[in-house]
Amino acid sequence: MSIIQSKTIAESAQFRANRQGHIDLIEEFRCLEEKVRQRSEKARPRFEARNQIPPRDRVDLLLDRDSPFLELSTLCGFGMHDDDGQDEVYGGGIIVGIGMVSGVRSMVLASDSGIKGGAMHPMGVEKLIRGQEIALENKLPLIQLVESAGANLARQSEIFVRGGKMFANLAKLSAAGIPVVAVVNGSSTAGGAYQPGLSDYVVMVRGRSHVFLAGPPLLKAATGEIADAEDLGGAQMHCEVSGLGEYMAEDDVDGIRIAREIMASLAWNDSLPMGLEHSFKPPRYDAEELLGVVPVDYRTPYDVREVIARIVDDSRFLEFKPGYGPMTVTGHAAIEGQQVSIIGNNGPIDANGSVKAAQFIQLSCQTNRPLIFLQNTTGYLVGIEAERAGIVKHGAKMIQAVTNANVPKLTLQIGASFGAGHYGMCGRSFEPQFLFSWPNNRISVMGGEQAAKVMTIVGEDGARAQGREPDHNKLSAQAKRIADSYARESTALFATARLWDDGLIDPRDTRRVLAFCLRTAIEGRRRTTYPNSFGVARM
Incomplete structure (x- = not known):
């Protein structure tokens, strides 16, 4: 593999401006994340x-000391429903993430x-469901730390x-053979x-x-019965009478200790086939430079290879068909020893780039290489020449390949x-196993300026078709x-906020996040589970 030779000039005014712009965006979303923690x-x-101990302290106690925790969708629901995006920032009212518990x-x-x-809350429900989906796809045991007043009744129609x-x-x-542990705090x-x-x-x-x-309040309203919370559904009743509880803890700390012991007793990793461990070298360029x-x-254009050089092992990249459809960059690399296939953008996707990407995706499936998409594109190329070159037909080939790829994406x-x-x-609808965004990302059906111009042209043509002159002031205001x-x-x-991604990340954390998600x-792909028909029934 060739070593990518960076052409970045770290002392340039453009580099410094880029860096400051990213720093401002990172500080903005980190400040909002801190508001969620402060609110709790x-x-x-x-x-x-x-x-009791607060929720985030519970999570800290549950996780293995000094192990990584990848928290997901930290700003879920931002600016929606009861989250005002200013003082009341909730993060969906639930903490979701992947971490190590008793080595699992x-x-x-x-x-x-x-x-x-x-x-x-409505978006908190979506965040919880997304966490469950990730657990299912990646065969991750699920640990729930439960203390919930139930649904927000004022938002019931959305929940x-x-x-x-x-x-x-x-x-x-449960039916898939993936254990679910609940600590009811x-x-x-x-x-x-x-x-x-x-x-x-x-x-x-x-x-x-x-x-x-x-x-008790709903029971009295519905049936007239009067009962206190302990008799109606307390821990002792459920552990000794209803059979809902298996383990009785004395407090939150003891409950988390028991959960960790349950995880240790599963022998979850004993049958996991071990892949070969590969040594690796870090990138030759500092991740800090990604900001510049x-x-x-x-x-503003740039070369996506400059990003690749700062996230892959030893900055080595074996580019696939570099001279064909060059605005779509494809090639092989490794991240912390794991071989991967990378597809990136240096502009819009043209017909040649589409078929190159489609072929590359199929070759990656042939050799079971995970696919990493570095998404920065204004879309597929348009115009008379692009249409004659078969952009619709060839773009469809790429979408077919992406949709049906059977390797981690x-x-x-x-x-x-x-x-x-x-x-x-x-993108999200094509079911990548993980999707993260840098805080500078922009996502929409097209750029705002293009959308405004399209609607202006449509308005002008519509007016002339009716035999009248366009109202340019009205069209300008619409634009x-x-x-x-x-x-x-x-x-x-x-x-x-709408869970179109799994969270925002600092660009400097890209390699660590990708490596964690790849593992x-x-x-999950290597693990053998023992499914049953209906899940384990409570006895």
Whole structure:
């Protein structure tokens, strides 16, 4: 493989401007993430008064010390529903991420009960479902730290029907032979009762866990019965009478200890076939330089090989068909010893780039190489020449190959994600196992300026077809509204709020995140599980 020779000049004004632009965007989303933590942290005195520990402390205790934790979709629901995007930033009201528990790579879902009592919000439901889907696809044991007031009743129309998927996925996990462990740290009410109810192992906390379909107020309203929470659904009742609980813990810390012991007892890694460990060299260029290499504005061109040089082992890259369809860059490399195939963009995707990518994807499937898409494209090339060259036909070949590729697919959105180029480069709908965005990413059906021009031309043509002159003032005002709307609705923050990605990452963390996700995906492919027909029924 050839070593990529960087042409970046770190002392240039453009490099410094790029870097400052990225720093500003990173600080913006990190500040918002901190607001989520601070919002939850406000409840710490209440937790301590109840002899509990706050949700993020629970997660920290659960994870192996000094092991990585890849938190997902940290700004889910940003600016939506009760999340105002300013002071009340909730992160969906749930903590979701992948980490090591007793040496086992696991999916962790923890109710952020410091925010609205852990009540489920519409986007929080979607975040939880996405975590379950990742666990299913990658054969990750699922650990739930449950303390939820149930659904946010004011938002029930946006939660109720879709929320059933949470419970269907729990049943699927168990049936797929993937263990589900629940620690009930507090109240788990109504639909939330089925989170432990559909788990394989349930840990209850004495005097704190309460699980019931109808809490005392609803019970009284519905049937007239009067019962206190402990008799109705307390830990002792469920461990000794209903049989819902398998383990009784004395407090939160003890409950997490038991969960870790359960994970250790599964012998989950014993039958995992071990792949060959490969030594590797780090990139020859500092990851810090990624901030200066890539312009914040997608309209400013750069060479994607400069990104590849800073994320792959020894900056080595064996490029595939470099002279054919050159705006689409394809080639082989390794990340922390794992061989991968990389597809990146140096502009729009033309017909030749499409067929090159389609062939490259099929060759990668032939040799079982994971695919990494570095997405920065304004879409497929348009125009008379492009149409005559068969851009529709050849673009379809690329989309066919992307859709049906049977190897792990990881997508990183690092600039523009526009039009069908977003599809051909394995956007969200094409089911990459993981998809992350840099904070400079822009995503929409096309650029705002192009959309405004298209609608202006349509308006002008429509007026003339009716025999009248276009109202240029009206069309100009319309164009501004469209451009402003696209500018607002194409940002990385707007996209991540809606779970169009699995979270925003600092560009400097790209190699670490990709390596972690590659290990997760490959480990899942190698693992043998023992499915059954219906999942483990609670006895």
